[in-house]
Amino acid sequence: MGLAARSCAGILAATLLGGAASAGACAAEIQRLSVHYSGALDLQLRVLIDAPVARVASILNDPDDLAHLLPGATSVRILPGAPSGSQRLSVQLQGCLLFFCPSLTDVMDLRRERSGFVGDTVPALSDFSAGQMSWRYLAEPGDRTLLYLHAHLVPRIWVPPLIGPYLIETKVENQMKTTVRRLERAAKGGPLRVPHRPEPINIPGFNF
Numbered sequence: 001m002g003l004a005a006r007s008c009a010g011i012l013a014a015t016l017l018g019g020a021a022s023a024g025a026c027a028a029e030i031q032r033l034s035v036h037y038s039g040a041l042d043l044q045l046r047v048l049i050d051a052p053v054a055r056v057a058s059i060l061n062d063p064d065d066l067a068h069l070l071p072g073a074t075s076v077r078i079l080p081g082a083p084s085g086s087q088r089l090s091v092q093l094q095g096c097l098l099f100f101c102p103s104l105t106d107v108m109d110l111r112r113e114r115s116g117f118v119g120d121t122v123p124a125l126s127d128f129s130a131g132q133m134s135w136r137y138l139a140e141p142g143d144r145t146l147l148y149l150h151a152h153l154v155p156r157i158w159v160p161p162l163i164g165p166y167l168i169e170t171k172v173e174n175q176m177k178t179t180v181r182r183l184e185r186a187a188k189g190g191p192l193r194v195p196h197r198p199e200p201i202n203i204p205g206f207n208f
Contacts, residue, residue, distance in 0.1 A: 028184045033176060037168045040130075045149040047180050051187030052143040059186050068192045069182055072175075079107065079125075086111045088122070097171055100163050104155065106131065121153070130154040145187075147180075 027050035034044040049056060059065045075092040082088035086109040093104045107125035110117050115138055121131030133151035140146045159168070186192040 028180045030177065030180065033173060035169045035172045035176075037165045037172070040152060040154040041168070041172065043149065043151045043172065043176075045147070045176055047147050048140060049145045049147060049180065049184045049187065051145060051184055053137055053139045053145045055187040056137060056145045056147075056183065059183060059192070065186065065192055069179065069186070082109050089119075090125070097163060097167060100160055102157055104128070104157065106153075108133075116148070123156075127156050128153055129156045 029048040030045070031048060032044060032046040034042075036042045059069065072093045072095045073091050074094050075090075077090045077092075079088040079090050088107060088109050090105060090107045093106065095101070104127040105125070106128055107122045108119040108131065109122060110119040113134075113136075116134065116136030118134045119132070121128045123129050131151075131153040133149070133153075135150075136148040138146045138148075182192060
């Protein structure tokens with residue numbers, strides 16, 4: 001299973017901790033983006049990308065491109081111990097939301113399905129007590145790609161009340177839009193630069 005399978009967990013988890021959005025025009029059409037947080041993150045995304053499936057997949061299969069694509073990911077590693085037919089991925093995440101700067105690990109067992117992948121979090125190895133996701137990419141007329149992402153993640157971390165669901169939901173929405181823009185731009189031959197990652201602010205009791 002290629003790095004495209006690995007990227008599905010990373011793209012999702014990195015939205016929780018990603019950096020600031022980058023500007024730039026694109027033709028990506030987000031048809032649905034729903035984010036809800038109440039102790040758990042529930043996300044649905046459907047987006048039409050103005051680039052062919054092969055180009056999109058080639059970026060998601062390139063380790064260097066993937067590292068540049070995911071603002072919140074500081075490392076992506078394949079681990080042993082996955083069930084038969086699956087691949088185990090560890091994504092190290094770090095980022096800030098206001099003064100809140102957690103570091104998290106998400107380990108998922110990923111398996112291929114038709115035109116995409118599904119993944120289940122391994123709680124014993126993760127900072128998430130539960131997690132499920134599914135990701136599909138389909139060829140569309142005009143050399144375009146339709147991406148679907150459905151996810152449910154339960155982070156095992158205390159979130160300061162001042163942060164609240166609204167700020168988390170807004171952060172995730174903005175980061176998903178940024179990731180879509182960067183992915184489409186790269187699939188059309190544009191540069192995929194290392195994203196800005198804010199330095200954590202050292203506030204005792206708030207950095208994890």
